[in-house]
Amino acid sequence: MIDPKLLRDEPDRVRAAQAKRGLSDDVVDRALSADSARRAAIVEFERFRGEQKQLGKLIPKATGDEKVALLEQTKKLAASVKEAEAAQAAAEEEWSTALRSIPNVAADETPAGGEDDFVILETVGTPRDFAAEGFEPRDHIELGKLLGAIDIERGAKVSGSRFYFLTGVGAQLELALINLAMDQAREAGFTQMIAPSLVKPRAMEGTGFLDQAADDVYRVEGQDLYLVGTSEVAMAAYHSDEILDGATLPRRYAAFSPCFRKEAGSHGKDTKGIIRVHWFDKVEMFVYTTLEDAAAEHERLLAWEKEFLNKLELAYQVIDVAAGDLGPSAMRKFDCEAWIPTQGKYRELTSASNCTDFQTRRLDTRGRFEDGTKPIATLNGTLCAMTRTIVAVLETHQQADGSVRVPEALRPYLQGREVLEPLGG
The missing domain is CATH 1.10.287.40 (Serine-tRNA synthetase, tRNA binding domain)
Structure with missing residues (x-):
C-alpha cells in the first residue's frame, strides 16, 4: 500500500x-x-x-x-x-x-493513458526479411509439429484449451532456456530459488494480485490457497514479517516456478498455439533493496533482461508501459517485446517493475539501518517466460526446410546442436 x-x-x-x-x-x-x-x-x-x-x-x-x-x-x-x-x-x-484500494503512485516518467499509450524507449536488432530470403515463415504451431516439439492437440485433450505438451526437442529447449537463464542470474550474483506455486491469501493480497487481477487468479476450492501467476508472489512474501539488515541489501533472487493464469478477458485472443496459455514455467528475478536505489536497480533488471534476449539473438523493442496498464503494485514498468515474424508485430516477452515500498508495507518487510528501521523496496523482472520465448526462438531462427538454427548461447545446453531438424529430416 x-x-x-x-x-x-x-x-x-x-x-x-x-x-x-x-x-x-x-x-x-x-x-x-x-x-x-x-x-x-x-x-x-x-x-x-x-x-x-x-x-x-x-x-x-x-x-x-x-x-x-x-x-x-x-x-x-x-x-x-x-x-x-x-x-x-x-x-x-x-x-x-x-x-x-489505492494503487502505487505512478512515477513522473510513466506515460499517462492505457494499454496503447506506451512509449518506445529502444529498438534492438532488425526483424528478418523472409521475403528477401525467398520463403514464407511458418508459425510456431507448424514448426512445433515438424520438429516434434509442441503437441497442442493432446494438451487440449488432457487439460482443455490453452494447454499443451512440450515434447522431444521442445522439452529440451525449455530446459536449455531455464539453465541459460539460471546460469546468467547466478553469474550476476542472484541466489537461485525454486519457489512454491501455491501460496496463502496474504501473499497474494500483499502483492496486489487480489486487487485488479483477482479474476485471473486460480483459487484452490476448499483450501486457503491460490495458484500463483508469477513467482513474484512467493518471493515478495519470502521475507514477510521480517526486518532485514540494511547492510545485506540488495538481496537478489532468481526463482523458477510454474505459473498459472485464467487469462480472464482474453476471449478470442491468441486462441491458437502457446502465446497465451493457462500454465507456463518462468524464471523471475526478484530484488529487495533500499528506496533510494530502487530506480537504479530497475534499470539493472532491464539490462539483465536485454542481455538474455541478446543471447537468444532476437529482435525486440523496450517500452515504458503507460500508467493505466500497470498492475496496482508497480509505479513504473518496462516491457521487452520480441518480434514475432508470422504475427508481424512485437509481443511482450519480459517485464521489469519497480514496486517501491508498496508490497513491503503490506507484507511488513522492513530494513534496519544506522538511522533506524524503515521501509524498503521490491522489484521484479522476468528473465525468461518459457512458452513465449520458445515461440520467438522458433519463429525467428527458422530455415526454409522447417529446421531451426540454435542461437550460439543455447548450444552448450543442447548438447552442442547447431540446428533443430524436422522429424525424419
Whole structure:
C-alpha cells in the first residue's frame, strides 16, 4: 500500500496519479475521511479508557455510598469503553480498506493513458526479411509439429484449451532456456530459488494480485490457497514479517516456478498455439533493496533482461508501459517485446517493475539501518517466460526446410546442436 504520510501530506499528488491511471480519485477523499474518523475514534477510546483508569484508582479508597456510586459509574463507563473500542476497530478497518484500494503512485516518467499509450524507449536488432530470403515463415504451431516439439492437440485433450505438451526437442529447449537463464542470474550474483506455486491469501493480497487481477487468479476450492501467476508472489512474501539488515541489501533472487493464469478477458485472443496459455514455467528475478536505489536497480533488471534476449539473438523493442496498464503494485514498468515474424508485430516477452515500498508495507518487510528501521523496496523482472520465448526462438531462427538454427548461447545446453531438424529430416 502507499505511504499514509504521502496521502495526508500530498493528496493532490495521489489524485493526479489516479487520473494518470484513468481511475477515479474518489478513493482519495474516502481514505482521508476514513483517516479522520479513525483518529477521532482513537481519541474517543483513549478518553474513556483514561476515565476508566482514573476511577479504578478512586474505588479502593472510597467507602459506603460513594463506593457504590463509583462502581455504578464504572459499569456504565465499561460499556462506553467497549463501544468506543468497537468503533475504533471499525474505523481502523475502513481506513485500511480505503488505503489498500489505492494503487502505487505512478512515477513522473510513466506515460499517462492505457494499454496503447506506451512509449518506445529502444529498438534492438532488425526483424528478418523472409521475403528477401525467398520463403514464407511458418508459425510456431507448424514448426512445433515438424520438429516434434509442441503437441497442442493432446494438451487440449488432457487439460482443455490453452494447454499443451512440450515434447522431444521442445522439452529440451525449455530446459536449455531455464539453465541459460539460471546460469546468467547466478553469474550476476542472484541466489537461485525454486519457489512454491501455491501460496496463502496474504501473499497474494500483499502483492496486489487480489486487487485488479483477482479474476485471473486460480483459487484452490476448499483450501486457503491460490495458484500463483508469477513467482513474484512467493518471493515478495519470502521475507514477510521480517526486518532485514540494511547492510545485506540488495538481496537478489532468481526463482523458477510454474505459473498459472485464467487469462480472464482474453476471449478470442491468441486462441491458437502457446502465446497465451493457462500454465507456463518462468524464471523471475526478484530484488529487495533500499528506496533510494530502487530506480537504479530497475534499470539493472532491464539490462539483465536485454542481455538474455541478446543471447537468444532476437529482435525486440523496450517500452515504458503507460500508467493505466500497470498492475496496482508497480509505479513504473518496462516491457521487452520480441518480434514475432508470422504475427508481424512485437509481443511482450519480459517485464521489469519497480514496486517501491508498496508490497513491503503490506507484507511488513522492513530494513534496519544506522538511522533506524524503515521501509524498503521490491522489484521484479522476468528473465525468461518459457512458452513465449520458445515461440520467438522458433519463429525467428527458422530455415526454409522447417529446421531451426540454435542461437550460439543455447548450444552448450543442447548438447552442442547447431540446428533443430524436422522429424525424419
